[in-house]
Amino acid sequence: MSIINIKLLKNRLSLLGILGIVIVSYVLCNKAVTEQPGLAVISSTMFNGDPVEGKVVKTDAEWREILTEEQFYILRQKGTEPAYSGELNDVKEKGIFICAGCGNELFSSDTKFESGTGWPSYYEPISQANVSLAEDNSLFMKRTEILCSRCGGHLGHLFDDGPQPTGLRYCINSDAMTFEKEKK
Numbered sequence: 001m002s003i004i005n006i007k008l009l010k011n012r013l014s015l016l017g018i019l020g021i022v023i024v025s026y027v028l029c030n031k032a033v034t035e036q037p038g039l040a041v042i043s044s045t046m047f048n049g050d051p052v053e054g055k056v057v058k059t060d061a062e063w064r065e066i067l068t069e070e071q072f073y074i075l076r077q078k079g080t081e082p083a084y085s086g087e088l089n090d091v092k093e094k095g096i097f098i099c100a101g102c103g104n105e106l107f108s109s110d111t112k113f114e115s116g117t118g119w120p121s122y123y124e125p126i127s128q129a130n131v132s133l134a135e136d137n138s139l140f141m142k143r144t145e146i147l148c149s150r151c152g153g154h155l156g157h158l159f160d161d162g163p164q165p166t167g168l169r170y171c172i173n174s175d176a177m178t179f180e181k182e183k184k
C-alpha cells in the first residue's frame with residue numbers, strides 16, 4: 001500500500017471514530033426521560049415562540065444590555081457557576097430571592113437550607129407557578145432543569161435529595177438571582 005493510501009485510510013478511520021462518538025452521544029442523551037412524580041415537566045421550547053401575555057421575551061442583544069456577563073451565561077445560555085462562587089450561597093438573612101432577568105419572585109429565605117453543594121438550595125419555590133421544569137439530558141446526565149416561568153431564564157436543576165417537607169432540592173445558580181432583604 002502506498003503512503004497516500006495509508007494516510008487516506010487513517011483519515012477515514014478517524015472520521016468513522018468521530019461519527020461513532022457523535023451517534024453514541026446522541027443516543028445516550030436522548031434515551032433518558034426524567035421522571036419527577038407529582039411535578040409537571042414542560043418543554044423549555046415554550047419560551048422560543050411569540051411573546052405570551054405576562055411573559056418577558058427579549059432578544060439576546062436586549063438581554064445582554066441588562067444582564068452582567070455571568071448572569072447572561074447562566075440565564076440565557078444555561079451555564080453553571082463554579083460551586084461556592086456565588087454571593088447568595090451564604091445569605092442567611094430573611095428575604096426573597098428574585099430572578100435577575102425579570103424580577104420574578106422565586107424563593108423565600110424560609111425554604112433555603114445548607115446543602116453543602118456550594119449553590120443556593122431551597123426545598124420549594126415561592127409558588128409552583130413561578131418556576132417551570134424541563135427535561136435536561138445534556139452532559140450525559142438525566143436531570144430536571146428549573147426555569148423562571150416569566151422570562152424562561154435557566155436557574156438551575158431539581159434533585160430529589162432535599163429535606164422535608166418536600167424532599168426536593170432546588171439547586172440554583174446564585175448569579176441567576178438577586179436578593180431582596182425583608183423590610184422591617
Ligand SMILES: [Zn+2]
Binds near residue numbers: 102150151
Ligand atoms: Zn425571570
